Amino acid sequence: MEFLMNPDRERMNLTLVMALLVNGRTVLENFAWASGSEKYAEALKDFGLTYELQGHQLVLNGKGFQYSIPTMLPFKFNEADNVMLWTLASKDDEQLYTFAAEVDDAGIARVNTAKETLQKYFKIKVQKDEPAKFVFNFLRDELNVKKDSLGNVSSVMRNRLLLRALIRNDYLNFEEKSTVHDQWTKMLIYFGAAVKYEGRGMEQLSEFERRLMIAQGKKIERTQFTELSETKVITAREYYVPGDTTEATAFAVLATVGNMPKDNVIKLLNVDLNSSRAGALTCLKRMGANVETVSRREKYGDVFGDVEIKPLASGKRLQGRRFSEDVIATALEEYPLLAVAACYGEGETILRVPKEVRKEMRPKNEFLAVNLRKTGAEVGVYDDGLVIRGLETIVNGSDFDGGDSAQMGLALSVLSLALQNDEPVENMDKVEAMFPGVVDKLKNVLVAENAEKKE
Structure with missing residues (x-):
């Protein structure tokens, strides 16, 4: 069976920023919106970007380096997306900019978070700091850039x-x-x-x-x-946004641990294979999953291709492995999916997270571990990551809750489908919002399996 992933959201939004900087037309081929990207494109309209959907193409018209700069800056997106919009505005260090929201607890909290993020990445001069309103201008000087524990710039x-x-x-x-x-x-x-x-x-x-x-x-x-x-000048080009690696990893995990018939083959089309982003697929392969790139295309300045997944041979299991911080750094979005795979692994799997995200990841890992332990797997939570000892056969496990993390909800949905649970995972609305339609696609894989069994 062949499946097409939703477009990679991170790359989609970066492409929209690039299209603004092109003095002319950018054409996105075989286009579909990634989750939340249409709202990001709307925000870029305030900078001068225009676009029109023409059949299977999105045609964007940019302003080059002479783009407009709004004085009311958006801050409703995630950190990476907000920072790119603010960077566009930082070109003008004389203009005053404003963050503003409703003067209530939620609005005050949102503006405070935006202020903290802003000062994490920019030198600014504060002009006015009121509840739910922050006025400032950018300074030309740069912050001292610190490298992380792996020797990289974030x-x-x-x-x-x-x-x-x-x-x-x-x-x-x-x-x-x-x-x-x-x-x-x-x-x-x-x-x-x-x-x-x-x-x-x-x-x-x-x-x-x-x-x-x-x-x-x-x-x-x-x-x-x-x-x-x-x-x-930035050159006008055609471009293509490949499929989301997190979704591809979900298919790979389910196809591997979900007891597919031995003749079943899953093919994922046009998956983002950038090596600095697609580390999770490599991790699964190291664990013994039958994951192969069957078509690799180096095009549009990067690499994407088709990924084929086959079930494990009879009597075979995934093998526990140790994954270091530098490997996990290329697979943080897929971390919960790797943890689910580890629950089925033979022996011990260690998933070490980079030092810079350990404080943020610890409570998430505690929450994930509560869910995974319902399968009977041994899950240890430590400051530097998870240690999981898997089971040969997982026969039960239910009442899973994805919490406020779409990635965790997706991973637990894969686990629930593999266990053929009838009970839905809690907070699936967040999964659907970030990965539209992916759970239904995953269910189709299982329907195909059942149909083949009946035949």
């Missing part, structure tokens, strides 16, 4: 740095040990920005430098170098 900060340097015609360079979520960097290159993006190691050193480092006993580590030079 993806939100990296995207912001590149966008701000681009719209201000500034020079920028930085070096990282690796990269996570580098879609924006590759998109800039594809649309003609003067970006150098390359791995560096032994081959970049002169013979003298190599010998000197060897003599000093220094280890030559490979790093990722990013450089942006002055760019006058």
Whole structure:
């Protein structure tokens, strides 16, 4: 059976920002809106973006670097999306900008959260700070950029740095040990920005430098170098937003642990295979899942393709594995799905999270563990992640609750479907809002299985 995923939401919204910066027309091929992206496009209208759906294409018209800047800045989106909009506004450091909401508890809390996020990424001068109203202007100076425990700049900060340097015609360079979520960097290159993006190691050193480092006993580590030079114009191009990796991972987990007939094959079309984003599929493969990329297309400046999933051979189980912080950094959105897979694994699976997100992840992991323990699996929650000892056969488990996390709700839906539970997972509205229609698609996989069994 073949399935088409919803478009990747992160990449979709980055594409909309890029379309604004194009002085002319951008065409998105085989178009469908990602969850929430139409509202993001509406927000970008205030900056001058226009668009029209024409058949299977979305045609967008941008303003180049001469886009409009609203004085009332939006702050209703997630952190990454808000920061990109605010970065567009930061081009003008003389203009006064405002966050405003209803003067009630909810409005005051929303503005306070926006203020905290703003000052996390920008230097600003506060002009007025009232309940549910915040007036400020951007300063031209940059914050000192701190690298995380993996030696990388956070993806939100990296995207912001590149966008701000681009719209201000500034020079920028930085070096990282690796990269996570580098879609924006590759998109800039594809649309003609003067970006150098390359791995560096032994081959970049002169013979003298190599010998000197060897003599000093220094280890030559490979790093990722990013450089942006002055760019006058962004080139109008066609583009395509591939399918969501989280949804693809949900299909892969269900097809692997859901007792599919041995002749069943699931094919997921046009999945985002960017290696800095699609780490979860690699993790499943390391655990022994039959997940293969059967068609790989390097197009539109990045890579996507078709993924095929087959059931495990008779008598085979997923194998417990240890996944380090740098691996999990490319699969944080799929973390609950990997935890579900680990419940079926033989032996112990360790899912270590990067240091910077441990405080945020700890309560989420506690909540996830409460649900997973209902299957009988042993789940240990620690500051640095989860340790799970799986079962050969899970025969029960119900009353699952996704809480306020769509990703957790999706993972528990996969678990519930694998167990053939009749009871729905609680808070499924959040799953449907972020991954429209995906649970019904997953149910279709099981219907096909049952039909084949009857035949």
